[in-house]
Amino acid sequence: MRGKSWHTDHGDHAQPGILPKPVVHRMRRAALFERSGPGLITGAADDDPSGIATYSQAGAQFGANMLWIMFFLYPLMSSMQMISARIGRVTGHGLAANMRRIFPDWAVTGLVALLFIANTINIGADLAAMGAAAELVLGRGHHLFTLLFAVVSLTLQVLVPYHRYVRYLKWLTLVLFAYVGVVFTVEIDWGEVALRTVTPQLALTGETATMVVAVFGTTISPYLLFWQASEEVEDDEADPTTDPLIDHPEQAPVQLSRIRWDTYIGMAFANLVAFFIILTTAVTLHGLTEIETSADAAEALRPIAGDLAFALFSLGIIGTGLLAVPVLAGSAAYAVCESRGWAIGLEHKPREAVGFYTVIGLATLIGVAVDYSDLDPIRALFWSAVLNGVISVPLMAAMMIVVSRKDEMGQFVASFRLRLMGWFATTCMAAAAFTMFVLS
Template structure:
């Protein structure tokens, strides 16, 4: 009986989920919440189609990330170093570190602003407090231990789904927004920049490095696991796990993103509130479902996703820098066991706090970080697809035709959107 229960548990869905689910949850970070809220408030249902487009594309590129890590047993930066010159890898790592630092600063500022909604006082003090808590957790508590609890906090984001169910929607407009892009919007510089931001916060470079690194750690911490190039007999089970994990994680991420965009379109945009300047403005989208608890749910959502995503942001930068330099990496190591790795985490977090002290508007900073991610993702995706297609690195597990198609399509879509933005700004 015991063996039967163990077998049932081993094939249960929950047991199949890991790095992909955490990656999907971290994708709906404060930057994502702000970007989707801004999009719904500003353009109503007009840009819903972007999320219909991003699901297969983000799933494909995250599948590529996960498979690279599990097949080679090496992180993304090390794999990139086998395809392009070390100087180019360093350049990409510097871009990632800069983008992640801006994102961390924006996330921390948003967390501080959200906390002030409930408790009053100075937002900067809350921001510094969250930075210290996050840094201490990363340094002294294994991420996998406390992420189990933080994932529950992200469930408050389903309050946006409740808003969609409560408010009266014009489902005809929703359907048009999902399936019929408004060509007039595509001629707007503001709309194009917003599209890049949506793509950038959904298909984010730090998530590529994170999921690859987490698959590598799965191998390192399991005595029976080895890179698939060395143990091809493990491939069937592991590839199935990665696919299920990624598709479910990305589906959860996109479902929440779609709910946020529809909720803000149906509430803020419909009421003529097309600009979100503060955290309080964004929180008002929850009032139809949460009433006087809107600020509480919004704060819990921002703080929960922030505490979940900041280690992913700082950690992905540290993995990238550490792997490119040959350092010991991993959040399961103690600070004195991986000094350089944790130094990068500390630097990214402290620089993020410094950005907050410059009094940059948190909502605008979150949107800006999404735009930056949308631009720098392009060269990283190109190199990733080259890695996934090389037999020298992937052996018999090179990306299949469908994965190559959607991976390169995702790269092309991101490149076209970024190029269109620069043309529109010229």
């Protein structure tokens, strides 16, 4: 067990000055309604600029025929995020640390390198999109705003504990519900929407397969899997009333129940917004061969925002970007430092975790270089989602091996149903990536 004191009496009475365990649990549950848990924050970060761009592309190019995918993905993404959270809460360590105990060093290093590459590209695409979104409103300063957002994000990560400023940033994600509002301001054939959701008309082409991989990759992203496990560990270490479940199994009913509803609600939020982004762009932009610029994507909000569509779109992109970039950089840092045995944690001061913050800085600064490439921000976002869809496959397979091993998870090996869903999700991701490569 880690060096954290154990404060709760397991007898009939609490220790003097310590609240009885049921009271502590009631207080903690109430507190969770006031602040997002790892699952809810992960769900909000899932609809990052890459997600907005990818879902917009799906709706514009394929119309309502891509709506089915969000219903299909909900149980799969929920299962994978639940497995991630379970590994963190049971073992008291993140994914990379657990993989390090099972797999050869070269394999873990390779997986972590893939994550770092994918996250760095995603960070760059997100920052570039944030700069382009700001330029939509102000008319200039794309590169300047990209650099400014990078500096702001990096400064917040280094100087302010993430749990403190995320309380404010998460409210910016409510802008995404504008996509829900649009569908009630335009005429929609809901019968046709339901029909296309249940029986999509899609030709099996390289373009279709690439879009499916992109949607899979932006919905079940490697960085979100690493992030939720590590945040469970950080939440555990910050709470003196809890410890890793493998050391104190009596806490399992409360903690595993919390993980379930926290994850289900967080993923439901993410998928609901994604569904309406696809639907909104399907009814407002369908017919566009491709969304090429931020201005094209912003047009989807014109029915509800009019001339303020660019401002509303920009606020959504910037808000979700400021929420997602720390998750991207942080998950890369968790993975690299766990695989090397270095000090980790966003609650640490920089001098206490030099390697951790160095990785965050490098990931962010290298990501800025994407803004100076020839790739349009919207296209960069889309292809970062495709890359995530490919890289997710080996990472998900490694996770499934970890959560299935009794020497790692003890009595908290994932249930047969959860393992079945996890392997099914991994197989679906692999099949989609393979089909894309064959058809392309």
